[in-house]
Amino acid sequence: MAATLGMLVTERLVRLAPVDLAIVVFYFVLVLGIGFYLKRFAKTGEDFFMAGREMTAWVAGLAFVSANLGSLELLGWAGSAYQYGILAAHWYWIGAIPAMIFLGLVMMPFYYISKTHSVPGYLQLRYGTAASGLSAVTFAIMTILMSGVNMYAMAVVMKVVLGWDLNFSIFVSSITVAIYVAAGGLFSAIFNEVLQFFLIWFGALLIPILGLMETGGWQGMVARIQHNFPGQDFTHMWSNLGHFKDNPMGMHWTGIVFGLAMVQSMGYWTTDFLVVQRVLSAKDIRSAKLAPVIGAFFKMAVPVIVILPGLLGLALLPMHLYPASDLQAGQFSYNEVLPLMLARYCGPGLLGLGITALVAGFMAGMAGNVSAFATVWTYDLYRPFIRKNAPDRHYVSMGRWCTLIGVFVSIGTAYLAMGFASIMDYVQALFGFFIAPLFGTVLLGMMWKRVTRAAGFWGLLAGTISSITMFLLMHGKSSERWVALFALSPDAKGLAQDMYQSLWSCVTCVVVTLLVTVVTKPRPDAELKGLVYSLTEVAHEDRVRLLHRPVFWGGVAMALLAVLQIIFW
């Protein structure tokens, strides 16, 4: 029965109507047109890499969220919602909102006042070349691998929904991204990210609307899930986190609070240059502070189009989905839940819109990766280590070439992602390697002037090495013993292991940084002005109206977050 239905669905999906093709083609024409239109405005390095630092808070805020809203997010987290239930929403709420508010209100002033062009650029100013170079290299590796993961997610959509050849869809989408980012730089990437943000919302929003109509609302959906999966809890966020065995994720609340909320999400949203670059393009410091706060409200709403379709899949799909690694003929994987729900409700026209939304998600994610990669390579690796003092024009040209090369290299990494049971497990592992220790290094550097150059470098290196070591131990022979040690229980599953891996790597980074600081000589205060909390004059907002203050809206976002936690407790 399931196999027959699967074949029917697949057969129907591969037939795109002419109107669907027109919608897909128009999107490609429009984004390329925008890229070529903006090329004339991206003449200097400041224009190409920083979008001239002229973006409003709304544009920067939407691009900030959209750069993260790739096909990986859409497909991977919808699949995670099917696999783990509403627990997956932690990555959108407590695992994102506090970090975004923290970025806007606390960290952004230092990034902005120092006029840095990147996060490694801040490390260069604060800690010197060694820490900056290490961070730039790890970031470059991570962005390329992330692009590969995005491509894999994209290839799955094309395979399931359209039956298109994987290579064809990968190359057409990737080359389009390469052309428009190489032409208009960050200007082009940000414009298209805003466009893609709206497209993703209006392409995917019909699924939860029609899904809830079919189930008779939230209660009806919950009842159907309980009927389909008796004895399993997919619809509570906290009440089943008391023990690793009580929930489908194999997670404990300490992993969510300390690993996800306090380390991993803080690391991602405050130091991953892919997202921070969008905010750095803001036209002034108030816009830079407000942009992540605006983004936080939209981020809070994303579960409607990502998590809810996964839950609706649990309630409505007549077949069960399986891990990609255990798939047999006629079966579908967790990551295909969103396309399957799309096929359930969308006929000609709407199907084209939904497919274009997924393609747009892929392109937004990839554009984010390659534009950030081009900036870090050009400014943090090429300029300090290979060719100093070249004309600005030369660096812009390098950025354009780097964009093209970055796309082609990342195509090669797409296949690395294919052997993993869940796409997200792979990405979370990557975040743990690099992002969690980086957060410790950047935060200590901003908050304590005593931290020395050597301490920054050795702390970051120790944190990264400890993270990779823990990952290898927990995934090698005798893994159970190591999981019980690092993740506090042998019952901890993949995502839980990643959370504790992030937590301990950040702790390692902080401890090593503090120890090295004690035995090394601090930099003079004069060299740290604008880089450290106690030596930086941040403009106060006492005279700004309440409704115009980022801190007010940050408070509103946190209050909304608390309400959501209570509702779905």
Added chain:
Amino acid sequence: MSEKSEIIPVWFFVGVLFLVYGILIFASGLAEWSHPPATVLANLHAPVWWGGLLIVLGAVYCGTFRPGRNKT
């Protein structure tokens, strides 16, 4: 730098996208009104009202942020 003030606002492009997609989806919905596709809840004619919504939003964005009005 001064020429950047002449950049067409991104919101205008959003409007164009919505308007074109709205027209295509709305027309598609009307064309299939009497013989809807074999999807769940096809009787609700989602393409018609969703396409209509996109047309309205697209028209508002295009009108409000059309080139020459100097909004970014």
